[in-house]
Amino acid sequence: MNIDMQLKNTLTLEAEQGPFISLLISFNEIPDNLAFDKLLNKVKARFIEKYNENFWNKYSKKLKRFNYSREKNVSNNMGIAIYVSCDSMHIFSLNHQTKTSAVIASTMYIMPLIKDITDEYYYNLLVIKNNDFKMYNVNNQSQTLLKVPNAPAFAFTNNQKDFFKLIDECVIEKLNHDDTLPLVVVGNEDDCKLYAEQSKYSNLVSDIYVNYQNNPDIDSITKYVNEKLYQKFINNLKFNYNKAKNKSKVLTDIEEITSAAISGYIDTLMINESEKSDKQVNNLAITTIGFGGDVYLIDENDMPNNKKIIAISRI
Incomplete structure (x- = not known):
């Protein structure tokens, strides 16, 4: 499950009893269970200062069952985000470098997941x-x-065009006709254009x-490739922004955006990274x-x- 779908499912947490502890952990900064326990002691002190130790016990039981070192050793990511409510605990892997921190609030701090x-x-x-792939x-x-x-192999074909047809058949068979993931083709310009002419893969x-x-x-x-895909993503966002602006569907005033969000009218919300610590923006x-x-x-x-913040309205 990708992180977007996982987050949408997990936000049913908002129906659970808070407050929420949002732990953002860098694997580079927290090397093992011992360091993780030291972090939890600091979180505990902050938590019971705001609430009380009896309430902390409900959170402590969930966190003590978590084996941080095992999670770190099997992960290919740079860190994790842990969200603990009074009722449950949810864990997300982070693919970008983050600074270890803890947020205790009435809602989850989700900006690292949005990143x-x-x-x-x-x-x-x-x-x-x-002539190979x-x-x-x-x-x-x-x-x-x-x-x-x-x-x-190219040696068993008559020309580049036939070779690319065979590659495409091989690709489709290998991916078992699962075209839900993009297939990114890289090569020189002539090869990419010729391959696209032969390909029957729908998400190419x-x-x-x-x-x-x-x-x-x-x-x-x-x-x-990742840099190019990011730029394509940004260009697409800007295209959608300009299209929505021409139809008067763009909101930039925070109060108007808040009203639209509460009513469920926002299709896309773009947040400037400089605003990632703002509690209102997080909510x-x-x-x-x-x-x-x-x-x-x-x-x-x-x-x-x-x-600073842009919303594209559904209406």
């Missing part, structure tokens, strides 16, 4: 190079090389051209997601018209 949703990259990758599944910066039985991304001198290995290729994100809207945390330089 992950905005920057999440999950796709299949087809790399075409020197390889396939990978990419999860952010991690790649898994996919084995392709009976892979076609074939316009990312790679200079292999600058990107000689899979790690550098993945980083380059707007929760409300928007609760009504099925999309929320993104955008780099300051990428926000349309340098706004």
